[in-house]
Amino acid sequence: MQARRKLYLAAACAGLFVLVVVVATAAVVWATGADASGGGWSTEGRIFVLVMFTLAASGGAYLVIAASYARYVNAPLRMAEDLAAMTAHSGLRLAEPATPELRALGQAANQLLAARDALEHDVAERVREARASLEEERSRLAALMADLSQSVVVCNLDGRVLLYNQRAKQELSAGSDGSHGELLGLGRSIYTVFDRALLEHALERLQSASRDESGAERKKLLGSAQFVTATRAGRLMRAHMSPVLGRDGQPGAQVAGLSITGFVLVLDDVTSTNERHARRDALIQSLIEGGRGPLGSLRAASEMLSDFSDMQPQQRDRFLGVIRDEARALSDQFEKAAAAFSNDLRERWLLEEILGAELVEVAARRIAERGNGGQRKLAVKPENIDEGLWLRVDSFGLLQALSYLALRLQDEYEVREVRLSLKRSGHLAQLDLYWMGTFLNNESAMVWLQDPMNIGGENSPLSVVDVIERCNGEIWFQRERVSHRAFFRTMLPAAEAPSDRPQTIVSAAEGERPEFYDFDIFRWSAGSHELDDRPLAELSYTVFDTETTGLEPSAGDEIIQIGATRIVNRRLLRHEYFDQLVDPKRPLSQQSVKVHGITRELLSGQPVITTVLPTFHAFCADTVLVGHNAAFDMRFLQMKERQTGLRFDHPVLDTLLLSAVLQPNQNTHRLEAIAERLGVSVFGRHTALGDAMVTGEVFLKMLPLLADMGITTLRQAREASERTYHARLRY
Template sequence: MRPMDWRQIMMVSAVGVVCLGWLLVAGVLLRAVLGEADWQAMMALLGGRIGLLAMLWALALIPVSLLIGHLLEHYVRAPARLAMALRSALHAGVHRPVVPDGSRETRELAELVNALVAEREAMHRDMDARVREASRATELERNRLAALMSELGRSVIVCNLDGRILLYNQRARLQFRRLSRAAGWMGGAELIGLGRSIYTVLDRELVAHALENVQRRLARGAEAPSAQFVTPIASGGLLRVQMAPVQTDPESLEGDPEAVAEGSGERGHALAGFVLLLENVTEQQRADAEEDRLVARLVADGRHLASRARDVLSEPSLAVGEAIPQVGNTTEVRVLLAGFEARLEQFSRERAALLPARWSLDDMLGSELLEMLEQNIVDRLALAVSRIDCSTSPWLRVESYSFMQAVLHLVKRVHRDCGAGALQIGLVSDAPGAALELRWNSDSAPTPHLVGDWMASSVAGNGESGLSVAQVLARHGGSLELLEPTGGTVGVRLPLRLAPPQEELPQETWLRGDSRPEYYDFDLFRASARVSSLEDSRLEDLVFTVFDTETTGLDPAGGDQILQLGAVRIVNGRVLPHESFEQLVDPKRAIPAAGIAIHGITPEMVRDQPGIETVLPAFHAFCEGTVLVAHNAAFDMRCLQLAESRAGVQFDHPVLDTLLLSAVLSPEETSHRLESIAERLGLPIIGRHTAMGDALVTAEIFVRLLRLLADRGINTLAQARVASRNTYLARLRY
């Protein structure tokens, strides 16, 4: 469909007006030279034929219009198409000959352009070959790094100072799949991806605290500084995170002073980002606790057997009165038993001395610890918990798993021994330490004997563990304290260690708060300064989610539903096929046969698939912090918006449409269908009429269009949206 060419309309109208003007002038001249009788005779002759004259005038304009259209086609539109083809070759890398079109001069020019383009492509191929040869060593190192990352036994994520993910290995993807709250088919894709923010998983304060630790050690001249902290995860477990800095020569970050921090002496340290090693330590800590329990049981059983053997040797007879066979040398046996008991005692002392070395105390934010305790008390003990107001959330040094086990055991005993049905928990921070307070409603405080029984009991609650409450609390710097009864409440206080004080550094030194959420892309180390809003952001700085839907029909307002969603991300001008989202959807209605012939999705394929109320929240998370891109986006966005109420999400993302952008760049073209745009840009069509196939083609088209937009001076998101809004195709509604 070609819009009405206003230039042709204006030219034809001008010819018509000129003709009318000429007739009026001719009439005036005739009136001046003809006598009255002659004039009246001529008017009588023309009197009934004015309509015929108007029709002849209009018919005369038809060949004029065709002639003007022909001239415009050959001398205006053809050169415009040639100019567009040249822009595509120059800026979008389209390598296909220009089709000669238009006037003879334009066709000759097109042939000369084809010759120049061929020479240019030959030069580029030669240059590419030389660059490949020169960069072979770098590529080899890059491949070695990729191979090393894939073989590492730990989850590795590399981020820039904005917190944007630059690199991750397969183990990290699997780790994030376990952390994901979405359905299993998402595979954690809504959490991890190049250009996504690590702060969707880790709290900014945790990262800032660790970075400050690293900087202090850098300032002291440490060669390999690192920091470590733990954080609870959605599943209720614990994630241990070790951080190391990515350093670079300060001169390589020239123009980005925020990334350069002063080091010790005369040496400066430029931080380009940080490396995170992630490990889910929930099972490890649980296994350590079970090992402690088994060893303690072995020691206890050995003591019991030795004691029983000594008692038997001291007895003159069995309980039934029969004589015990005499042991040849009872004194020697007693000496052996005493030695065995001494060995057990020595083993217990040595093992107790080794436990602190194995129990690593990690940095943990106080509020994170409280949230973890609240969740476990509610989920595992089914007791009501409320938070005691506190003004600060200190950083703590805590072995979180054993401390949580001790707290859960104490809460269980308080519920059983004191009848407490609801608890209050909170943190107090007084130098040189901190403490966790547990309060409950009661008129009398627990007796010292009861408190002593709590302290001596094992945190597993079965009397067999080697970890008593007293041992766990001693590791954290103290012992259980009773609180004075106040206002009908009593409670206990559990000691905690404060993390070492940190040098106060401006947070913006490490975190750039307005950061936006194939496996590596080191170009992102040179992240641009933060922008005030997405509208003012340069297109090259944004992360895009290119998506497509397949539906039961073309009338979403009339009840047609989404059958399939497919999406892929674009980061730093690169399409990332591995950062994708693809899912069939049960429409909960019949699929018309006419639609099956197009998209090939049958009722059997969607029968056991999740509904849109499950898929759409996962897709919304996948799109978080990105700009949405689609071809004929008005239709796809209408489909999403009609499903928002059922899914409980809202798609308020900025949207760009490749259909409208193509009309902006090629107003002379008659077709802006996906196939036509791909053909003009020299792109193959693969997987047409599948959501993922169309999303990939649209993504490749969009990357090419971005370069052409920049050539037209359209560099920001706001400029692209305004230009799209002004096209004639923007009037389409669904």
């Protein structure tokens, strides 16, 4: 009030000053004017002088009023906007104002903010302690989900994904051309991955099963639904769908007082199994078709020999030759079939992919532990280990075989040291167990390899040869007299190194755990809302940014990088992102290179925009787009609609416009300035993904401020943005 009174006093003084100057000037001009005979100022001259003095006085008064307005009105308004942002986010403080009155007010506000932060810190500590056990359980769940060999996806009734594991991310995000696209993500629709009609039919079967029974029997008989479907990459998946039951009152089939709130999909890749079965069926069919002729000839020849015992020797020999030839042909056919199907028979045993160095390390430790139990010690030394070699083996059986051979050497030949080596030999892996000095004869070695294994008093029905054949390998004994070395050499198929190993799950406190689950999505129901009337807090967002060759899309400038991340349930999902360089097929200006640092060499060999946009369009599916100065980026996307056949007709929110809505009295709405006002750290600036991450953090900070202004739905946010001055910008 005191500042406002000072402003009113300054305006009144300025007006009085103008009035005094005008009256004084008029008096002087008219007093010094000439008489009727002439020789003095004319009437026009007097009026001109009076007008000039009036304008000068008015200009001075305007400057006084403008300075007073900026000092006593605009400054408090900016302070109010800053204070509104700081009340929603802790750790921020008002800058020291210029005027003494506002300085005292700012100090008092900062004291209140400090007290508020202290209380929030105390509450946060208590909440953190209360959530410790919950976070531990979540970490365990995340670790278990990451290690599962099956793909697991949990969805609500609308098909929104609320949990998935790393295996599902790998298997379900591959495109038909083998490319990798983020099709699976929290809050996204499972119907972008699988056929909607198929899943809805399976879900309907679950719900109808729940309606057909009653009470405890209903819950018992609810069971699950199974079906086979295909991914976009053409992989066959056997799906097992089970219901998720809850008491949250959501609509759905009722089961013993519980409602079906979602479903769990457990997926197995049965592509190789299906192919193996197809080969088996084709082989059986070929044996049937190919065996009819020889069997018919054998039968006819044998009947002739049986029925005509007095047959001439020459004729008998001819029939015997037919039997011999047809039997040989039939035998050859069966041998070929057995050889062709032998690999499929071996594949029935579960094999695992393991890093060879890890297997050797475990084998050395296990042999040493079992061999050092008695008086004689057994040393094990790994040597010449290929650290990057992967194997596909039955690791448990192979460890048993190596331990068995090493312990027999220790017990029967008093060998004190064995060595293990692993290296690549063509497309195979060569694993050697060798020792120095003591020789083993070939007969004993063959017996060791073919006898059932006995390790520490534990008998196994398998021999070493059985285990190695199960791994599709081969083993033999060999001696080198010159080097006084003997060894068991095992040749095993080498496996390809996994392209994407499951990520390690860490505690939530470290902030590095992938966001693979969000159970709050159970409460979402898109069917009950139109998108425009949905609360902002319930929507899923794709926050994106582009880097370009220049600033004029209509003049031929092109996109050279697209970066995007997702916001689901008011959380920025840093592990679900899109980041792709694009070859623009045109030169880059030096000015743009100085801004984003992307050179022609970095873009060489990258996909063109018509290849990138379909994948990005799929990433944005069923979300609201968010960008900073989004009109610029959207113009580039919209200019490619005719070329790609894709329409980016998603709802769009612009943090630049929302900043103008929230803080209309600020001098700038650049991304860095907004981030500083809201306490967001800026990193990776002028990279598409870095800017998208910062924009996402800024947008999340804006949501509670918009709610304080009564802007809670998408429609309200868009209408408020359209009323700002910056919404008039066009590209």
